[in-house]
Amino acid sequence: MTKKISYTLMYVMAIIWLIPLVWTFWTAFRPKKLALSPSITFDFTFANFSHVWQGAPFSTYYLNTLLVVVGIFTVQFLTATMAAFAFARIDFWGKQLVFVLFLAQIMIPADILIFPNYTTLRDLSLLDTKLGIMMPYLASAFGVFLLRQMFKTLPYELDEAARMEGCNLWQILWKIYVPLSRPAYISFGVVSVSYHWNNFLWPLIVTNSVENRLLTVGLAIFAQSFETGAQWSEVTAATIIVIIPLIIAYMLFQRQFMNSFIHSGIK
Amino acid sequence: MRSKMKAILLVLASIMIMAGCSSNTANNGGSAAPASNEPAAAENGGAASTDEKVELTFYYPVAVGGPLTQIIEQMAADFTKENPNITVKPVYTGSYDDTMIKTQASVQGKTPPDVAVLLSTELYTLLDMDAIVPLDDMIAADGGDEYINDFYPGFMANSQTGGQTWGIPFQRSTIVLYYNKEAFKAAGLDPEKAPKTWDELADYAKKLTKDGQWGLEIPTTGFQYWMFQTFALQNGKNLMSDDGKQVFFNTPENVEALAFWRDLSAVHKAMPEGSIEWATVPSDFIEGKTAMMYHTTGNLTNVKNNAQFDFGVSILPASKQHGTPTGGGNFYIFKGTSEAKQQAAWKFIKFMTEPERMAQWSIDTGYVAPRESAYETEKMKAYTAEFPQALVARDQLQYASAELSTHNNGKVVKAFNDSLQSVLTGGADPAAALQKAQEEADKVLAPFNK
Numbered sequence: 001m002t003k004k005i006s007y008t009l010m011y012v013m014a015i016i017w018l019i020p021l022v023w024t025f026w027t028a029f030r031p032k033k034l035a036l037s038p039s040i041t042f043d044f045t046f047a048n049f050s051h052v053w054q055g056a057p058f059s060t061y062y063l064n065t066l067l068v069v070v071g072i073f074t075v076q077f078l079t080a081t082m083a084a085f086a087f088a089r090i091d092f093w094g095k096q097l098v099f100v101l102f103l104a105q106i107m108i109p110a111d112i113l114i115f116p117n118y119t120t121l122r123d124l125s126l127l128d129t130k131l132g133i134m135m136p137y138l139a140s141a142f143g144v145f146l147l148r149q150m151f152k153t154l155p156y157e158l159d160e161a162a163r164m165e166g167c168n169l170w171q172i173l174w175k176i177y178v179p180l181s182r183p184a185y186i187s188f189g190v191v192s193v194s195y196h197w198n199n200f201l202w203p204l205i206v207t208n209s210v211e212n213r214l215l216t217v218g219l220a221i222f223a224q225s226f227e228t229g230a231q232w233s234e235v236t237a238a239t240i241i242v243i244i245p246l247i248i249a250y251m252l253f254q255r256q257f258m259n260s261f262i263h264s265g266i267k
Numbered sequence: 268m269r270s271k272m273k274a275i276l277l278v279l280a281s282i283m284i285m286a287g288c289s290s291n292t293a294n295n296g297g298s299a300a301p302a303s304n305e306p307a308a309a310e311n312g313g314a315a316s317t318d319e320k321v322e323l324t325f326y327y328p329v330a331v332g333g334p335l336t337q338i339i340e341q342m343a344a345d346f347t348k349e350n351p352n353i354t355v356k357p358v359y360t361g362s363y364d365d366t367m368i369k370t371q372a373s374v375q376g377k378t379p380p381d382v383a384v385l386l387s388t389e390l391y392t393l394l395d396m397d398a399i400v401p402l403d404d405m406i407a408a409d410g411g412d413e414y415i416n417d418f419y420p421g422f423m424a425n426s427q428t429g430g431q432t433w434g435i436p437f438q439r440s441t442i443v444l445y446y447n448k449e450a451f452k453a454a455g456l457d458p459e460k461a462p463k464t465w466d467e468l469a470d471y472a473k474k475l476t477k478d479g480q481w482g483l484e485i486p487t488t489g490f491q492y493w494m495f496q497t498f499a500l501q502n503g504k505n506l507m508s509d510d511g512k513q514v515f516f517n518t519p520e521n522v523e524a525l526a527f528w529r530d531l532s533a534v535h536k537a538m539p540e541g542s543i544e545w546a547t548v549p550s551d552f553i554e555g556k557t558a559m560m561y562h563t564t565g566n567l568t569n570v571k572n573n574a575q576f577d578f579g580v581s582i583l584p585a586s587k588q589h590g591t592p593t594g595g596g597n598f599y600i601f602k603g604t605s606e607a608k609q610q611a612a613w614k615f616i617k618f619m620t621e622p623e624r625m626a627q628w629s630i631d632t633g634y635v636a637p638r639e640s641a642y643e644t645e646k647m648k649a650y651t652a653e654f655p656q657a658l659v660a661r662d663q664l665q666y667a668s669a670e671l672s673t674h675n676n677g678k679v680v681k682a683f684n685d686s687l688q689s690v691l692t693g694g695a696d697p698a699a700a701l702q703k704a705q706e707e708a709d710k711v712l713a714p715f716n717k
Contacts, residue, residue, distance in 0.1 A: 032573065033575070054334065055336070055337070056334065056336065118372040118376045119375065119376045127378065204365055208324065208358045217359070220361050220362070221334060221335075221359065224362040227566065227634075230546040230547065232550070
C-alpha cells in the first residue's frame with residue numbers, strides 16, 4: 001500500500017517536472033500564431049528554429065561552449081584531485097585552517113567576484129579570451145570537498161598494501177584513489193558541466209568578440225525582450241538549441257548518472 | 268587500467284592546449300573569422316585616409332527580442348564605409364541590466380567602452396561613477412541647437428541634468444493604450460473611440476469584461492513604478508525632482524491614483540486580481556484574453572505582426588491632464604578614452620541618429636523615433652500612412668515626462684516597486700504604503716542632499 005502511494009507520488013512529481021519540458025518542445029515546433037493557444041492541433045513547423053538559428057552564429061557558440069566546458073572540467077579534475085588527496089591523506093601544518101577556508105569559499109557566490117575577477121583578467125591581458133572565461137573556475141572548492149569526502153571513505157589498508165608493493169604517493173593517488181572514486185568524479189562532472197554550460201553573465205562580461213562567446217549569449221538575444229514581452233516561439237526554439245546536447249547526453253548516460261549520485265550521496 | 272588513465276590524461280591535456288591556442292588565435296586574427304560583423308571595409312579604406320585610425324567599442328543591449336544584432340552590425344559597417352578611418356566594434360551585451368553590469372565592470376577595470384546604449388534612467392548612476400562625459404562641447408562643435416532641438420523634449424528630460432547634456436536618445440518608448448476593436452464592437456462600444464478619461468477607462472473595462480476576456484490589463488510586475496508614473500503624471504506631477512535628489516511618492520494625488528489603479532481589479536473586477544505579468548500581457552492581448560492593455564510602444568511591431576484582429580492604439584486616458592513617462596535607452600560617451608576616440612564616438616552617435624536611420628530603426632523595432640525630422644522622411648511617411656497607430660506614441664510625446672530616475676536609482680525604485688505591489692496584490696492601504704516608500708527613499712537619498 002505504502003509502495004503504491006510512493007509510486008503515485010513519484011509519477012506526480014515526474015509529471016510536474018516534465019510539463020515545462022514537454023511544453024517547450026510543443027511550442028517550439030508550432031507556428032508562432034498558435035504559440036499560446038490552448039487548442040491541440042497538429043500544425044508542425046521548423047520555422048522557429050530556422051529563424052533563431054539565423055539570428056546568431058550558433059555553430060561558433062557551440063564550439064566555444066564545448067571548449068570552455070571541457071577545458072574547465074579537465075583542469076578542475078587535476079587540481080581538485082590533488083588538493084582533495086592532500087586534505088584527505090597527507091598531514092601538513094595548518095591543514096584544518098586551509099580546509100575551512102576552502103569550505104568558506106563554497107559559500108561565496110561567483111557573481112560577487114565578477115568585478116575583482118575582471119580586474120585580474122585585465123592585468124593578465126586575458127579579457128575577451130576563452131582562457132579568460134575559464135580562469136576563475138579552474139579550481140573548485142566544491143570539487144575538492146566532494147572528492148576529499150570520497151577519498152576518506154576508501155580503506156586505508158589499500159594505501160598500505162600499495163606502499164608495500166613499492167608505490168609512491170603519486171602512484172597511490174592515480175592508481176588507487178582516482179579509479180575507485182569514479183562515482184564522485186561523475187557527479188562532480190555533471191555539476192561542473194551543467195553549471196558552465198548554463199553560465200551566462202560571466203562569459204558575457206569577459207568577452208566582446210563573437211568568436212569568443214558562448215551558447216547562452218545566443219539564447220539571450222531571443223529571451224531578453226522586456227519591451228515586447230516574451231516571444232514564446234523563439235524563446236523555446238532557442239532554448240532547445242541550447243539544451244539539446246545535454247539532454248541527449250543525459251539520456252545516453254542516465255544509468256551511470258543515477259548510480260554515481262546514489263554512491264556519492266549528492267541529491 | 269594504467270594505460271587507459273594515461274590516454275585520458277593525454278587527451279585532456281591536448282584539449283587544454285588546443286583551447287588555449289584557439290583563444291589566442293581568435294584574439295589575434297578575429298577579423299579573419301567567418302562572422303560577418305567585422306567590417307572588412309575598414310582595412311581597405313583606412314589606408315587611403317591620412318587620418319589616424321580609430322577603433323570604437325560599442326556596447327548595446329537588445330530589449331525587444333529577435334535578431335536585431337544583425338541590423339546594428341550592418342549599421343556599424345555602413346558607418347565605417349562613410350568614415351574609413353573609424354572602425355566600430357558593436358558588442359551585444361544582453362539585457363539593459365547585463366549591459367549595465369558589464370559597463371560597470373569595464374569602467375572599474377579601466378577599460379571602458381567608447382560608446383554605449385544604456386537606460387536613460389542610469390544617468391545619475393553613471394554620474395556618481397564619474398563614468399561619462401558631457402556632450403555640450405561636441406554638440407556645439409558639430410550639430411548645434413539645430414541638431415539637439417530636433418529631439419522631443421520628453422526624451423531629453425532624462426538626458427540632461429545640471430544644465431548639461433549627457434545622453435542622446437536612441438531607442439526610446441512611452442506607454443500607450445492598446446485596444447481590440449472587435450471586442451469594442453461586440454460590447455457595443457465605438458471602435459474608433461478609445462477611453463479618454465479615467466472614468467471612461469473604468470466604465471469601458473467593466474463593459475468589456477466577460478467570460479474568458481478581461482476588460483483591461485496593466486502589468487504589475489517588473490515595471491510597476493513605470494506604469495504608476497502614468498497615473499501620477501495624469502493626476503498631479505512627476506515623482507521626482509529634476510536633479511534626482513528628491514522623490515514625491517506620498518502626495519494625496521498619488522494616493523488617489525494608486526487607489527484608482529487598485530480598484531480596477533478590486534472594485535470594478537475588470538482586471539485580473541493578483542499579479543499581472545509584464546511579459547505575458549502582450550500575449551494575452553494578442554490572444555484576446557484582455558480587450559485593452561497598457562504597455563510600451565516597443566511592443567507595437569510585435570502586436571502588429573501577430574494580432575489576428577483589428578486593433579487600435581490610443582493616448583492614455585487622462586485625469587487632470589494627459590501624461591506618460593518615457594523609457595528606453597540613450598547613447599553615452601565614456602571617460603578615460605582618448606580625445607580622438609571621443610570625437611569619433613560623437614560622429615558615430617550623429618550617424619546613428621540621422622533621421623533616415625532613426626525612421627528605419629523605429630519601423631524595424633517599434634521604438635519611437637526620438638527626432639521630429641525622422642517623421643518627415645519618406646520612409647516614415649509611407650509607413651505611418653499604412654499603419655497610423657505608429658503615430659500615436661509620437662503625438663503623446665507632448666505630454667511626456669522623464670522616467671523615474673534618481674541618485675542610487677536601484678534602491679529607490681525597489682522601495683517604490685515593493686510598496687506598489689503590496690497595494691496592488693497584497694491589499695495594503697495606498698496611503699500607508701506610499702508613506703513607507705517615501706521614508707525609505709528619503710533615507711537612501713539623504714547623503715545626496717547634504
